[in-house]
Amino acid sequence: xxxxxxxxxxxxxxxxxxxxxxxxxxxxxxxxxxxxxxxxxxxxxxxxxxxxxxxxxxxxxxxxxxxxxxxxxxxxxxxxxxxxxxxxxxxxxxxxxxxxxxxxxxxxxxxxxxxxxxxxxxxxxxxxxxxxxxxxxxxxxxxxxxxxxxxxxxxxxxxxxxxxxxxxxxxxxxxxxxxxxxx
Amino acid sequence: xxxxxxxxxxxxxxxxxxxxxxxxxxxxxxxxxxxxxxxxxxxxxxxxxxxxxxxxxxxxxxxxxxxxxxxxxxxxxxxxxxxxxxxxxxxxxxxxxxxxxxxxxxxxxxxxxxxxxxxxxxxxxxxxxxxxxxxxxxxxxxxxxxxxxxxxxxx
Numbered sequence: 051x052x053x054x055x056x057x058x059x060x061x062x063x064x065x066x067x068x069x070x071x072x073x074x075x076x077x078x079x080x081x082x083x084x085x086x087x088x089x090x091x092x093x094x095x096x097x098x099x100x101x102x103x104x105x106x107x108x109x110x111x112x113x114x115x116x117x118x119x120x121x122x123x124x125x126x127x128x129x130x131x132x133x134x135x136x137x138x139x140x141x142x143x144x145x146x147x148x149x150x151x152x153x154x155x156x157x158x159x160x161x162x163x164x165x166x167x168x169x170x171x172x173x174x175x176x177x178x179x180x181x182x183x184x185x186x187x188x189x190x191x192x193x194x195x196x197x198x199x200x201x202x203x204x205x206x207x208x209x210x211x212x213x214x215x216x217x218x219x220x221x222x223x224x225x226x227x228x229x230x231x232x233x
Numbered sequence: 234x235x236x237x238x239x240x241x242x243x244x245x246x247x248x249x250x251x252x253x254x255x256x257x258x259x260x261x262x263x264x265x266x267x268x269x270x271x272x273x274x275x276x277x278x279x280x281x282x283x284x285x286x287x288x289x290x291x292x293x294x295x296x297x298x299x300x301x302x303x304x305x306x307x308x309x310x311x312x313x314x315x316x317x318x319x320x321x322x323x324x325x326x327x328x329x330x331x332x333x334x335x336x337x338x339x340x341x342x343x344x345x346x347x348x349x350x351x352x353x354x355x356x357x358x359x360x361x362x363x364x365x366x367x368x369x370x371x372x373x374x375x376x377x378x379x380x381x382x383x384x385x386x387x388x
Binding site for chain 2: 066070073074077078081082085086091092094095098099102103106170171173174175178189190192193194198199210214215217218220221222224225228
């Protein structure tokens, strides 16, 4: 992705217009990540807004050690994981019940059925809903964003070995669930 | 080298060392079962890419919402400092201890004389010398004074 250093620098200095250009430029990818992770359009929208507010507040501290995109994603991932942690803490029992009940996953997500029209897509949705947020996140970052293990480790604040094992677990679980559902 | 599924998963991501990449590639090429396992792992990504994620909001709308939210936050008065629960519990415990430290000794000192201060005349055994003792129970003072002509002469 093209990163306009000037725009980032202007936004760092407090230019609202420059910041708005960043929102316009990165919205689609950020929303894609959050939609696939949160499994709820409204929640994804809320998380994206929170992410941008944090980015605006912390932009002056962005030193450019990593690319802006990686930094932005790490803010989004932390925002989403913090949210899931809070929700889990509030309703641990309900959440576990949802995860343990087969077929309930689809209720977490309300996709546009005109678009989601194949059986495989539906099974894929349900399987994704049943994965934990961390596994879902790592899968999306690798398979859909095409990020390297190093970048994912940086974004998720973990080691590359952890990324490798989470990716394997995510793939294996998805594979098992897809196989079971389709059979 | 034993090719586990985890290594296979890293191999399809091209995230192994150059040497390991070569070893696994050769093994996969030579073993159809291994190739099938690798394909099965790859199929997860392919299935994911078919999933639609239509954004519920346009980029322009998001930008406007974010701008509004930031302005609202900046206009809002600074929030009072909120201590975490553990700090609040600690402060409450300290306050209780301080209160107890003040109240308990005063409650236990029930044998204290009702009189707050008194002056007594004591016989010193010296002729012409008057001795007075002033006791202040509240302040904890005891003042003794001697007065007399003989005493002054002796000093």
